[in-house]
Amino acid sequence: MLDNLTILEASKLIDEKKVSALEITNSYLKKIEDSKKLNCFITVSHDKAVHAAKETDNRVSKNNRIGPMDGIPLAYKDLFCTKDTLTTASSKILSNFIPTYESTVTNNCINKGAITLGKLNCDEFAMGSTNKTSFYGPVVNPWKSLDSDEELVPGGSSGGSAASVAADLCIASIGTDTGGSIRQPASFTGAVGLKPTYGRVSRWGTIAFASSLDQAGPISKTVEDAAILLQTISGHDNKDSTSSQRPNEHYFSNLNSSVKNLKIGIPKEYMSDDLPLEIQNYWNEGKKILSENGAEIIEISLPHTKTALPAYYIIAPAEASSNLSRYDGVKYGLRTNEKNLIKMYESTRSDGFGDEVKRRIMIGTYVLSSGYYDAYYLKAQKIRSLIKKDFDNVFKDVNAILTPATPNTAFAIDKEEKDPVKNYLNDIFTVPINLAGLPAISIPFGLDKKGLPVGMQLITNSFEEQLLLNIAKNIQDSINFKNEPKCWWK
Amino acid sequence: MMNDWQTVIGIEIHAQVNSKSKLFSSSSTDFGSAPNTQVSLVDAAMPGMLPVINKFCIEQAIKSGLGLNAKINNKSIFDRKNYFYQDLPQGYQISQFKDPIVGEGSVEIEIEGTTKTIGIERLHLEQDAGKSLHDQDPNLTFVDLNRSGIALMEIVSKPDMSSSDEAIAYVRKVRSILRYLDTCDGNMEQGSLRADVNVSVRKKGEELGTRCEIKNLNSFKHIGAAINFEVDRQIKIIESGEQVKQETRLYEVASNKTRSMRSKEDAHDYRYFPDPDLLPLQLEQEWIEKIKKSLPELPDEKKLRFINFYKISGYDAEVLTSDRRISEFFEEVAKNRSSKLSVSWVASELFAVLNKLNLNIENSPVSSSQLGELIDEIENGTISNRAAKEVFEEMCNSEKSAKDIIEEKGLVQISDTSEIEIFINKVLEDNPENVEKYKNGKTKLLGFFIGEVMKATKGKANPGLLNQIVKKKLDN
Numbered sequence: 001m002l003d004n005l006t007i008l009e010a011s012k013l014i015d016e017k018k019v020s021a022l023e024i025t026n027s028y029l030k031k032i033e034d035s036k037k038l039n040c041f042i043t044v045s046h047d048k049a050v051h052a053a054k055e056t057d058n059r060v061s062k063n064n065r066i067g068p069m070d071g072i073p074l075a076y077k078d079l080f081c082t083k084d085t086l087t088t089a090s091s092k093i094l095s096n097f098i099p100t101y102e103s104t105v106t107n108n109c110i111n112k113g114a115i116t117l118g119k120l121n122c123d124e125f126a127m128g129s130t131n132k133t134s135f136y137g138p139v140v141n142p143w144k145s146l147d148s149d150e151e152l153v154p155g156g157s158s159g160g161s162a163a164s165v166a167a168d169l170c171i172a173s174i175g176t177d178t179g180g181s182i183r184q185p186a187s188f189t190g191a192v193g194l195k196p197t198y199g200r201v202s203r204w205g206t207i208a209f210a211s212s213l214d215q216a217g218p219i220s221k222t223v224e225d226a227a228i229l230l231q232t233i234s235g236h237d238n239k240d241s242t243s244s245q246r247p248n249e250h251y252f253s254n255l256n257s258s259v260k261n262l263k264i265g266i267p268k269e270y271m272s273d274d275l276p277l278e279i280q281n282y283w284n285e286g287k288k289i290l291s292e293n294g295a296e297i298i299e300i301s302l303p304h305t306k307t308a309l310p311a312y313y314i315i316a317p318a319e320a321s322s323n324l325s326r327y328d329g330v331k332y333g334l335r336t337n338e339k340n341l342i343k344m345y346e347s348t349r350s351d352g353f354g355d356e357v358k359r360r361i362m363i364g365t366y367v368l369s370s371g372y373y374d375a376y377y378l379k380a381q382k383i384r385s386l387i388k389k390d391f392d393n394v395f396k397d398v399n400a401i402l403t404p405a406t407p408n409t410a411f412a413i414d415k416e417e418k419d420p421v422k423n424y425l426n427d428i429f430t431v432p433i434n435l436a437g438l439p440a441i442s443i444p445f446g447l448d449k450k451g452l453p454v455g456m457q458l459i460t461n462s463f464e465e466q467l468l469l470n471i472a473k474n475i476q477d478s479i480n481f482k483n484e485p486k487c488w489w490k
Numbered sequence: 491m492m493n494d495w496q497t498v499i500g501i502e503i504h505a506q507v508n509s510k511s512k513l514f515s516s517s518s519t520d521f522g523s524a525p526n527t528q529v530s531l532v533d534a535a536m537p538g539m540l541p542v543i544n545k546f547c548i549e550q551a552i553k554s555g556l557g558l559n560a561k562i563n564n565k566s567i568f569d570r571k572n573y574f575y576q577d578l579p580q581g582y583q584i585s586q587f588k589d590p591i592v593g594e595g596s597v598e599i600e601i602e603g604t605t606k607t608i609g610i611e612r613l614h615l616e617q618d619a620g621k622s623l624h625d626q627d628p629n630l631t632f633v634d635l636n637r638s639g640i641a642l643m644e645i646v647s648k649p650d651m652s653s654s655d656e657a658i659a660y661v662r663k664v665r666s667i668l669r670y671l672d673t674c675d676g677n678m679e680q681g682s683l684r685a686d687v688n689v690s691v692r693k694k695g696e697e698l699g700t701r702c703e704i705k706n707l708n709s710f711k712h713i714g715a716a717i718n719f720e721v722d723r724q725i726k727i728i729e730s731g732e733q734v735k736q737e738t739r740l741y742e743v744a745s746n747k748t749r750s751m752r753s754k755e756d757a758h759d760y761r762y763f764p765d766p767d768l769l770p771l772q773l774e775q776e777w778i779e780k781i782k783k784s785l786p787e788l789p790d791e792k793k794l795r796f797i798n799f800y801k802i803s804g805y806d807a808e809v810l811t812s813d814r815r816i817s818e819f820f821e822e823v824a825k826n827r828s829s830k831l832s833v834s835w836v837a838s839e840l841f842a843v844l845n846k847l848n849l850n851i852e853n854s855p856v857s858s859s860q861l862g863e864l865i866d867e868i869e870n871g872t873i874s875n876r877a878a879k880e881v882f883e884e885m886c887n888s889e890k891s892a893k894d895i896i897e898e899k900g901l902v903q904i905s906d907t908s909e910i911e912i913f914i915n916k917v918l919e920d921n922p923e924n925v926e927k928y929k930n931g932k933t934k935l936l937g938f939f940i941g942e943v944m945k946a947t948k949g950k951a952n953p954g955l956l957n958q959i960v961k962k963k964l965d966n
Contacts, residue, residue, distance in 0.1 A: 081538045094537065101531060103538060205538040211766035240540050241768050319766055322570050325581020326535040330633070341576055341631075368572070368761035377763060 002027040004168050004484060007225040011068040014060060021056035021071030025049050025115055028073045032117065032169050037489040038140045040164040042078045043086045044118040049073065052115045059113070068252075069232050070113025075170040077161045078119040079126055080106045080216070081205040085116075089207045090134035091124045093327045093334045093352030103205025104240070105174060105216045105233045112232050117170050120160030124354045125324065126176055126209040129184055129426040131159025132413065133356040141189055141410050142167040142485040146451040152410040155185030155426070161219045162189040166483055172220040172229055176206060178213045179312055180406075180430025183442035186219050187405035187455025190444040190483040192472070193219045194226045195430075197462045198437035199244035202237030208323040210316040211242075213434045221483055223443065223473040227251040230465060246463060254466055257474040260294035264471075265398035269305035270429060272407075278448040279404045286402050286445065286456050289478045290471070298398055302390040307383045308432040313424055314367050314380035315435070320357075321364025327352065359420065388436045395461040400471050403429050405442040405455035429457060439465045441472050444481045453483070497721050498690045498698060499657050500649035503664055504642050505674040506618070506682040507550045513617045513641035514541030514584065521680055525623075525634035533639040535579035540767050543568075547641040548771065550673040551591050551615050552781050554643055557667045557788055558610050560595025562778050566614075568768045572761040577620035577633050585644075587762040590614035591771065597667065598790060599659040600808065608660050609648030618642050643674070649688065649698070654717035658710045661685055662812065666789050670814040684708045689720045691728070699724070700734040704741050704748055716741035720748050792817055800829035809837050815851045822858035823865065831865050839879070843886050855886045864892040876949055877901040905952040907959065910943070913951065914960055917942045928964050936960065 002024055005013075013019040032044055056071035065071070081087045081099035088094045102110065110116065123133040130153040131139040139159040141152040143166065154163040158175025162185035165173055175182040177195035186193025194217045201216045208214060218229035228251075235248040266287065271280075287297045329335035329348030336347035353361070367376035394401065407428055417423050433440045439462070442455040456475070460468040512519060515532040532539045555562050569587040592613035598605050620638040624631050645664060651657045665683055668674035676683050685708075690701035704720060707713045719741075724734050738757075739748040764770075787795070789811050796807040796817075810833070811817045824832035840861065844854060856864075864881060867873050873881065873896055881895045888895075896902060904910055917939055918925055928935045939960050943951055 081536075087537070089537070097537065099536070099538075101536070203538075204540055207537045208767075239542060241542050242766075318763060322572050322582055322761070322763070325572060325574065326537070326579060328574060328581060330576050331534055331579060332536070345574055365761065368763055370759050370761070373761075373763070 004221070005171055006222050007068060007072050007171055007220070007228050008222070010072055010171055014056070014071045015065065017060065020053070021060070021115065022050065022053040024071065025053035025073050025117070028117055028170060031167075034490045035167055035169055038142060038163055038167055038169070039137055040121055040139055040160040040167065040169055041075070041118045042088055042090065042121050042136050042160075045082075045085055045116050048085065049115050049117050052110075056113055056115070066113040068228055069109065071115060072113075072171055073115045073117045074109055075117045075120050075161070075164055075173045076106055077122050077158050077173070077175045079122060079176050079207045080119075080174065081207065082106055082116065082119065085119065087119065087207070088135070089125045090122050090136055091327075091353065091357070092135045093348070094207075095135065095334065097333050099205075101205060104202035104237045105206060107205075108233050108235070109174070114232070120158075120164055120173060122160055122175070123157035123181075124357050125207065125320070126157040126178055126181055126214075127320070127356050127360055128156045129180065129423060130413075131156040131185070133354055135354060138413050139163050140413065140489070142487075142489065143189060143410060143452055144485070144488065150412045150414060152452070153188065153413050155188035155406070155410065157181040157185075158193075158219065159185050162186050162191050162193065165189070165191045165219050165221060166485055167487075167489070172218060172225050174216055174229070174233065175219050176209070176214055176216045177430075177434065178209045178215075178316060179434050180427040182217050182219060183405050183430050183440060183455070183457055184426060186442040187444070188410040188453065190453030190455075190481065190485070191219050191221065192223055192226050192444070192476075193217065193442045193455075194230060194465075194468075195433065195440050196230060196234065196465055197244070197439045198434075199242055200234050200439070200463065200465065202235070202240040202243045204237055204239040208319075210319040211323060212319060213312075213316060215434075223441075223469055223476045224252065224255065226441065226472075227255050227469045230469075244463070249466060251466055251469055255473060256470055257477055258294070259290055259471055259474045262290075262295040262400065262471065263398040264290050264295045264297050265300035265394055265401040266297060267300050267302045267305065267394075267401060267403060269302050270403045275404065275407055276409075276448070279407070279409075279454055282445040282454050282456060283402070283404055286475065289475055290402065293474055293478065300394045300398060300401070302387075302394060302432070304383065304386045304390050305432055308387055308435055309424060309428055311380040311383040311387070312427070312431040312435060313363070314376050315384065317360040317364035318368050318377050319364070321361045321368065324353075324357070324361060356420070384435045387432055391436045391438060391459075391461075399460065399467060401459040403457045403459070405429060405457040409448050409450070409452040409454055433457075433459055438462055439468050441468050443472050443475055444483060445475075445479060446481060494693055495691050495721075495725050496694050497652050497717075498649045498692065498701075499651035499653075499717060500688040500701075501647045501651070501657060501660060502686040502688075503645040503647075503661060504684050504686070505554075505645060505664075505668055505676075507547050507615075507641035507643055508673055508675055509544065509547050509550060509641055511544055511546075512639040513544055513547050513615065515639050517639065519640050523636055525632070525636060528636040529638065533579065533635055535581070541584060541765070543768065543771065544641065547615065548591070548773075549781060550641075551613065551643055552773070552778060553671045553785065554645075554668055554673045555592030555595065555613050556778075556782055556785055557671045557673075558592070558595040558597055558613065558645070558664070560610055560613060561593035562773065563589065563591055563593055564773050564775065565589065566591040566771045566773075568615075568765045568771065569762045570765045571616075573758050575619065576631060577622045577635070577638070579620065579635060579638055583617055583619065584765055584768070585616035586614035589770075591773075597660065597663050599656060599663050601656055601659055603804075606656065608650045608656075611646040611648050613643055613645045616642050616644060654714040654721075657687060657717055658714050661713060662710065663789070666812050666814075670786055670788050678708045678710075681708060685713055687713060687717060689717055689724070690734070691721055691724045699728070700736050702734065702736065702748075703738045705738055705751065707741060712741055712743065715746055716748055719746060723748070786814075789814075800824060800833070802829055802833050806833050806837060813851065819851050819854070819858045823862050825862075827862060827865050828869060831868060835861060835865060835882075839882055856882070860885060860891065867892050867896060871903060871905055871952060872896065873901050873903050874949065874953055877903065901950065903952045904947055904950045905955060907955060910947075910951050910955055910959055913943050913946050914939070914956075914963060917946065918963065925964065936964070939964070
């Protein structure tokens, strides 16, 4: 009865006093305990969770339940600073860091009564799309191929956030998305993953990867849950200068699944012969569903799509190289003692950062260097404007865009990719959306012939999350996909 | 030979913004607090912390820009200046690089009666770093982050100065303007205002020479001495047939010399780029106009007014308006009183005392109203100027009013004709030979008789009356 609960289902059980928040919480804590093979959690906040669940039950007994999030066990990517709880960014350099403060995102959840189960594994400093760059080891995808027993990646960087939802180790989770880090792992694990408009969710207290691209968002089992979570974490925050002043919205209560008379764009630049046939088929099915339900499908062009990936791999490392300068061994985190300052920096940072993080710091440092700035960083910013313009133009004609979320499905953890650029191609469908600051959602469509989830991506104009969720719900209701991988890990 | 050389000087002034809280956090900026007690999560660059601009600091920068007759830019951008240092918690300083908040402006300086205009290139806002303490432990360096994040204005001049005197006059003038505006307290000892000076030399008519930058000068004296040393050094290098190397230098007080700190080759690549945590700063023209209207009278205007209204010399007006508090003190004293007496008592007598006690006007032992009362006693003839000096000295050492001291010391001037006559008669009787000599034409002896009467009255005789009566008696 307590398996595969959605937020709505769990909330109903608590409201009707059929189950206590503590019972639900304990059942999840038990599942987490039994699922260590998946390596989803870096920290399990057992005592914190039990304490919070008791408080919910106390409120419920007095008929004072705060709302639908009260008593719902969540888990957070280990990029969100959590007061008195280890927060590592999956990096050795922060492997001893315990914040004295709570990020706005997690605080918003806690204020609505949500229960913190713990902190989820991810790629180190959110850099990666396999979850293999974590200092704490790779997360394992709960899904496996029908024809093989090898362990698969859950995608990344929010690999733990996606895998824990697919394996039902939490009802839903929060991740972050800089170039696809919510949508790609959601797609690899059969979950719903939403990246909000840049500025919709406060970045305060979230460890920064690339400040102009980072955005937190929900990973959940259903579109309804994504809507509830989005309204829980959104809103203006005067501690984040880039946070939007727009009032928060009631995404869940305004949710409807009508797509009648909507115009859905299909970008021709996203079509390619390299795209696996099954992904193409699901994409076509998506067009068919929306068309049958009353939407008009229009082919569109986003001419600068090809330039998005190189621009992203200049801008994101540039910002990261500066954002990660603060991890220097002086104030907190790892320090490798040496006789002088420069040596201390060198040893601490050599020791504390993994290869992918070092690679990006070096790329970022290079592209910002005098003499190279104009050729790389400035040019990338110009491309970014052109990409934004592409979307602005398209949204004059269409309400939303439908694309695949990823160019592939989950692959083997053991698959060694020597060329980092090949890994970067995982983000090819998701990166342009971050560059343009738009909201997008990845929703599961079905399984490929290996039995692995395939996700599609919907994109809308800035701050049109409601429309995004509505269309996603329409598809979800038409498909009826169940994210229930066969349990092999207990 | 030295006369063939021209000196070219440009100055960057770093002025701490007068503000209760820091540029991007709400921490206090109190000077002298215990180490690391004025540090927020943002100032310590904890993971996930974000800067939020302090609007008051922006207003202060706009005010300063307007005071420097400069263009205020409606859009400016905060950049990150990246470098590693133990007292720079973020690993970058938030500053303004390509698009500063204030653009070109100018100030006027006066050198030996001639006015010269010095161009301002720009004014930008940036955050200060923390402080490294190297003297607390034999092996370790300690870091105090109280300063970390405090707002600074960097004011960059054009290379318009050609002597150390002009350089000092320029820094003095900028400091004075900022103090008038209350945008910087100008306290150089505490480091609220410091200057980096760029110096080069060239032969008249030639192109600009290679410049050296002398960092962190925190007194007018050091600015002057460092420039003079540097100019000599550079001329000697060139005259010996060698070339000046572009470098950053430090001035050492003890030896009164500058020494190399780092060469151009060692200069950091700061990898400036726009800070993605902060949106471009957009300023409404309306707000700028509102600030403009609220500006106080500035030193140049005030000086003109003093010359015209108080009918005082340009020199006196300059001295009295160089500092806003001094000008205010003076105006309080001079209100409805003789401006001549007021100037002399403020600019000579009071300044002498302040200098001796090393105090500034805010801590003057005598308030403007107290000094005014003393001048009143002179103006209404109660005491002589000479007696007034004695009263003033006592006022500086006690809380007593001029009136009380005059009474206590019996310094009231004798202005009663018959009383003065008694003393005069006595002196004339006692000195018959000198009376005779005077009458035979040695009129210079008048001073002798006046002096004797003053001695007899302990200086209390009204000098005007005394002079008049003595003359009358002798001439009869």
